[in-house]
Amino acid sequence: MLFVGCSENSISATTKRNLRSFEKRKQAGETQLDMNKPKTIGFFSSQLNGEVILRNDKKGEGNQAPLTVHELMLETATKYPDLIALGIKKVNEWETITYIEYYELCRKAAKSLLKLDLERFHGVGILGCNSIEWLVANIASIFAGGISVGIFPQNSPQNCRFIADNSEANIFMVEDDWQLQKILKVQNHLPHLKAIVQLKGKLRKKLPHLYSWEEFLKLGVTISDEMLDRIIDSQKPNQCCMVVYTAGTTGPPKAVMISHDNITWTSAAVLQSLPYTYAPENQEILVSYLPLCLITVQIFEIWIPITIGASIFFAEPDAIKVEGSLINTLREVRPTTFFGIPEVWEEIQQKLKLDQMSATSFKKNMIVWAKKVGLKTNLNREHDAHSPFNFRVAKKLIYERVRRNLGLDRCLQFLSSGAGLSKETQEFFLSYDITLLQIYGMTECTGPHSVSIEKEFKLLSCGKAIPGSNSLLRQKDEDGMGEFFIWGRHISMGYLNNEYKTKKVFDPKGWLHTGDMGILDNEGFIHITGRIEEIIITNEGERIFPVPIEDMLKNNIPIICHAMIVGNQAKFLSVLLTLKCEVNEDTGEPRSILTKEVINFCRRNNSKATKVTDITNNQDPVIDDIIQRGIDEINEQTDYDSHKILKWKVLEKDFSITGGELGPTSKMRRSHITRMYQTTIASFYI
Structure with a gap:
């Protein structure tokens, strides 16, 4: 079993007090946003200490009470204290921590950040691969009133310098010595930097203001719970808690400001569309392997799991390399939902093709037959709700075996995010009775804007907009194609320190101009053709x-x-x-x-x-x-x-x-x- 019964005895007195305070506000209909009414503000900001108007949907679907990240985490940790939250493999065994341990560890790390003099609305750079320490550093940065800043592990020292300077980073969290050396090369150019923490491994050399993870966690013992809670209580859902840097494929990286409400509302909105299972009866089991500095990955591998009390197990750092270890992790963990990008699906497709090529003549013929049956059945399923007999036979003989070999036999949904998922790849997986459900979105809308579901599936479509959001097309041509404008509480706050770009991309009425061209059909399905700059x-x-x-x-x-x-x-x-x-x-x-x-x-x-x-x-x-x-x-x-x-x-x-x-x-x-x-x-x- 991956979870055990809940016990209130494992919850500390401080956590119980915080929960009572939160529940009291909920019963009174009061939120962190109400406790300190903001001054006159607009939909967007380009300053880290700015506040924005939340886009409440008049229909009610986008009208949920706003939450801070701490309120979300507190609610889950006290609801499912003894459920396994995170797991990582060390040597040949999985080490796990429960939700209450997860929450308390984040508080402990937040106190240590305060001891290192993390200033309000200043960055905490996190540079490394997915791990328990990465998630704790991310959430602790927010608890402590700082700004979480995930950085691609492959980034150069110069890119790290730009991000640190742009976000006024006080602290750097680096995975190991290799990542540490990048920061040491540029630290003399970082006027806001106060300390560096190495998350894993022993320090090769003791330097001033450099700490191991173990040393770091001990720093906060002199910081009181009351001091941390004062900072937590001062946070509001419409304030920035994270800066996400775009990939920079069409120009220099842009610093997108993400609010507490962006994270908590988007996670809840996606859950209204996708059939995740909920703890404790049917706890979701997920694998984290994609770079957590991507906001879409964070939504699906950090924030949705926290919202529903899911278990996250971390893959090895080489998971998405060619012939990496991802499949081995999937076979061990057997996730109930799998989230991928086109490159990952193409790698799996290649593996299945090679397996077919190396099969015996009889088995190869069986696979070819089963794939034809699978593709035909899945393409016609909206016209024929009943599976034919040959499809059921193929499922027993081929499809179920393929899923077991991939470690996906318990998977109830297969999600794909990012541009470039070809029709050929989608049809290939349909032939194995695996429906790749496309997600459309961008960093500027906190990741997902639309999601596909198996009950309403259209090939080459990105599904429908998440509840509480809106889509429209501007400057449509004779074929009905235009640029997508989108609206909702998932729309980010704006670009940090770039008011010109913010006003250009986000209009005064709260709409995000995506730069993506496509079609919105009569049933509300979104079809993306490409970006304007690619035309x-x-x-x-x-x-x-x-x-x-x-x-x-x-x-x-x-x-x-x-x-x-x-x-x-x-x-x-x-x-x-x-x-x-x-x-x-x-x-x-x-x-x-x-x-x-x-x-x-x-x-x-x-x-x-x-x-x-x-x-x-x-x-x-x-x-x-x-x-x-x-x-x-x-x-x-x-x-x-x-x-x-x-x-x-x-x-x-x-x-x-x-x-x-x-x-x-x-x-x-x-x-x-x-x-x-x-x-x-x-x-x-x-």
């Missing part, structure tokens, strides 16, 4: 969205890893292609050796290529012909020359985060790639 304008003034074409290229030509369409203000389109190749596990750098899958593909098509350099510069006529045929299939779908891909080039190196072509979330940085390969692109149009 290619031909020399005839026609608009072309590159992503669907790029997805088709990767589908038609299995050896392609990345495809980037170019051709702005040109007579025709061209494309830069990269091949699937092995990756250096330590650095993330792509190697020149092709993956086993690509080499096998080459052998089946009479090509001897084993390296990228065997194919570049048109050295392999067989592969050149395969690429051209894949492109020709796409060109046949249009009668306009300006919409056809007439030139292409295979690049000598795949795109990567370390190379700068991909952002931290593996999205292509198109403007950066265009600058890198401007000579190549220019040669297409000579």
Whole structure:
């Protein structure tokens, strides 16, 4: 069993007192927001100490009483004190802590932050991989009146310096010595920095104002509960508690200010749409493995779990690397909901393809048959509610076995967030009776704005807006496509220290201008086509969205890893292609050796290529012909020359985060790639 019975004896006197105070306010209909009426304010702010108007929906769905992060955590910790909250594997055993231990540990860490002189509305940078310490540092920063600032583990010292300076960070929490060295390189340029805490491992060298995690937790013993509670009680739902830095795929990272209410309301709103199970009878079991500095990941791996009393188990740091340990963790934990991004689903898809290729002839035929049955049944299910007999047979023989092998046999929902989930990938999983439920959103709306559910599922749709929020399209064309504007209590406070950008993206009536183009159909389903800055304008003034074409290229030509369409203000389109190749596990750098899958593909098509350099510069006529045929299939779908891909080039190196072509979330940085390969692109149009 992953949880035990609740016991009030495990709750400290201070926690009980805080709970009584919170319940008294709830019964009186009073919130932290009411206790100190704000001055005249608007929907947005660009200052860390600013306050904003909450967008209450007149219909009532967005009208829930606002909560602070502490109130949310306190309520769950006292409701489910002895349920397992967090688990992490050490050696060969899982070590766990309960919800009351989780809450008390956050308070203990918050006192230590106050001892280190964390100032109100000043940043606490958290640099490292997912762990119990990461979550505690995150929540403790908020309890102590600071601003939680998650940072991508791959960030350079210069990026860390920018974030620390921008958020006026007083404290840095670093995972290990490798991350510590980044901060030590730039600490002389950080005027607000007061201390650094290393979350894991022994300190290699004792330095002033540097503490191990164990040393840090002992610092706060002289800070009273009353002092911490005064700071907690001063916090209001409409104030900032977190700054999230965007991935910067279309420009410099932007610092998005997230309020207490953004977090607590968004978590509750998503739960109104998705069929999560609730503790204690049916406790959700989840795996945390995606970077927690992403707000969407935090909503699904920190805040929704706290809201419903779920158990979170942490994967190993190498979980999402090629051939990483994620599947092993899933098999051990067997989560009840799985949250992924397109890159993760593609990795799982690749694994299933390789398993099929290595199967015996009989089993391979069984898989092919089952996949055809699965896809046909799932695509037709809105017309036929009853599963045919052959589908039920295939489920017993293939689908259930695949889920067990992936560790997803207890999963009730499979969620996917982020751009780039192709139709081919969605249909692949449908053929295994796994429905990938797409989520649409952005950092500026605290992660999710719309979610898909299995009862109302549309292929290539991102579902419907969460309850209490609104969507509308502006500047629609004749096909009904326009830019999405969205509204609700999930809309963030604004951009830190950037009033100009805040006023440009967030309008005075409270709407967020997303920059995403798409269609809102008659049933309320959201269909995203692409971002405005990605649109290619031909020399005839026609608009072309590159992503669907790029997805088709990767589908038609299995050896392609990345495809980037170019051709702005040109007579025709061209494309830069990269091949699937092995990756250096330590650095993330792509190697020149092709993956086993690509080499096998080459052998089946009479090509001897084993390296990228065997194919570049048109050295392999067989592969050149395969690429051209894949492109020709796409060109046949249009009668306009300006919409056809007439030139292409295979690049000598795949795109990567370390190379700068991909952002931290593996999205292509198109403007950066265009600058890198401007000579190549220019040669297409000579």
